[in-house]
Amino acid sequence: MWLLPQLCLRYEVDPLPSEIKRMIKRMVRLSILLTDCIPNSCIINIYDEGDCIPPHIDHHEYVMPFCTVTFMSRSNILFGKEIDVIGPGEFKRSIKIPLPVGLILTLKRNKADLTKNCIPGVRHRRVSVTFKRMDDSKVPHGFRPDPELEELHPYNR
Template sequence: MVRWSILPADCIPKSYIINICDEGDNIPLHIEHHDFVRPFCTVSFISKRNILFGKEIDIIGPGKFRGAVEILLPVGSVLVVKGNGAGVAKHCVPRVRHCRVSVTFRRMDNKKMPYGFLSDP
């Protein structure tokens, strides 16, 4: 992703989260923890789905949300999240109709690493 200029070299991911959503699952409202550097990115697989962003997101039912901005995430897409979208706005993925997998790549700020932490070589 750095070679393709999707992420800057100082944001090379060191961790990732794999979200596997079966039909009817959702990813609830959240903001990525501020110990992770911005930008971070999410890659979508298997089926397309929208992601919602907003300072305020309404919960209108189980797995159903209404937000200020809705972005379609096609299969194979990479969403780079930075600025207010990463630090102020909440985001969520409403209930999915088909199985969906996403991988979110992140890097923890070196200053926030636990005392004495040694990464694997």
């Protein structure tokens, strides 16, 4: 379920599951995620064959960068200033980037708040986990930062 941050101010949100926290810790330690933008929320999308995410601009209430990890099957993500809907799960785009299984795609501020993106209808069952950090002024009622994630540092190389 998508809850916009302004709606979350009225609802309590469950803490991140331990499996998700393990993923975050590992990505920070490997310098995939930066310590100044450690995620405090995630969105798990489970796609059945034909499911899609229509064209949208990611909400400005989240701090950039954020990242998405792809599981189970590959798909594509489309980007463009304008993305036309051709039919159910079919979109006309400017740029297409493949998302193979295991890929971590990081979106930074560079026009990410001006450019639409979408996932066209998938051919096979797929799961994605998107890690985002809510702006500190927009966190839900009763939200407490997770002490396990507060003091993370990358591994020394």
